[in-house]
Amino acid sequence: MKIALIGYGKMGKAIERVARERGHEVVLIVDENNRRAVTDEALRQAEVAIEFSVPGAAAGNYEWCFRNGIPVVSGTTGWSEREEEVARLREKHDGGFFYASNFSxxxxxxxxxxxxxxxxxxxxxxxxxxxxxxxxxxxxxxxxxxxxxxxxxxxxxxxxxxxxxxxxxxxxxxxxxxxxxxxxxxxxxxxxxxxxxxxxxxxxxxxAYSRDGFALGAVIAAEFMSGKRGTYGMSDLITIGNEKI
Ligand SMILES: NC(=O)c1ccc[n+]([C@@H]2O[C@H](COP(=O)([O-])OP(=O)(O)OC[C@H]3O[C@@H](n4cnc5c(N)ncnc54)[C@H](OP(=O)(O)O)[C@@H]3O)[C@@H](O)[C@H]2O)c1
CATH class of the missing domain: 3.30.360.10 (Dihydrodipicolinate Reductase; domain 2)
Structure with missing residues (x-):
């Protein structure tokens, strides 16, 4: 699977390693330094985006992905006051959005x-x-x-x-x-x-002993999201017996 990483801090780097270990290709890395220079075409090389950035950037990054038809998996926290706006944007573009405040x-x-x-x-x-x-x-x-x-x-x-x-x-x-x-x-x-x-x-x-548990959950969510539209969360990914958690 071709992955775009949006946010390349502690989590972005852990996700890159886990994604490569699971046989995926990281085709784009975006951080604050190059965000404005990266084109829509570059983003569309990816099948899915994984977004772990900063509270002030998350909603704008989601809209960028929705607008380009790239499903986005995100774990960025601290943007809850924009939840309704993000839901409206996702609906407007019929985007694919997987969010978890914690992927472990x-x-x-x-x-x-x-x-x-x-x-x-x-x-x-x-x-x-x-x-x-x-x-x-x-x-x-x-x-x-x-x-x-x-x-x-x-x-x-x-x-x-x-x-x-x-x-x-x-x-x-x-x-x-x-x-x-x-x-x-x-x-x-x-x-x-x-x-x-x-x-x-x-x-x-x-x-949590390390960030690897979060990174693995995010990559498994990205595998699940490839080609999907709609809103998803961890309860769509994890079941215990017949029960969704
Ligand atoms: N859901 C979960 O399971 C989970 C687990 C751990 C962390 N988190 C959350 O994930 C987020 C990232 O955590 P972290 O520890 O990786 O933080 P971090 O090390 O501070 O990394 C943040 C990254 O976001 C980049 N960034 C800043 N503005 C951006 C923009 N406009 N567009 C794209 N990228 C931008 C930064 O770029 P520069 O380096 O160029 O400044 C940096 O690479 C936080 O909100 C944290 O709370 C969630």
């Missing part, structure tokens, strides 16, 4: 566990939920997209919560789920969901 299989199993635990604990009562994420100091968005997905999933499964709030912003009200975002050294990604009562605490956590 382990994290997607963790999402599943988080939803299940939130339902169980909401039924039990007496436990307050909080989320903590730790990432490397270069990460631009806080909280990250994975923590936002975890928070949204708790809110959808526990009626006590109606929104989430970054801890430290301002005092929390009872229906706000607190999210803490810490930035330390070169941490690839740690996420913890804590259910605490006055008597005890239940905690689930996920620790």
């Amino acid at each position: 299989l382990g994290v997607n199993l963790f999402f599943h566990l988080n939803r299940w635990l939130a339902r169980l604990m909401a039924g039990a009562g007496g436990y307050d939920v909080s989320i903590e994420e730790i990432h490397h100091a270069h990460k631009l968005d806080a909280p990250g997209g994975t923590a936002i997905t975890l928070a949204r999933d708790v809110i959808a499964n526990d009626p006590r919560y109606t929104s989430w709030k970054l801890r430290g912003d301002s005092p929390l009200s009872g229906d706000e789920l607190p999210v803490t975002a810490l930035r330390e050294g070169e941490v690839t990604g740690i996420h913890r969901v804590k259910h605490a009562s006055t008597l005890d605490e239940i905690q689930i956590s996920h620790t």
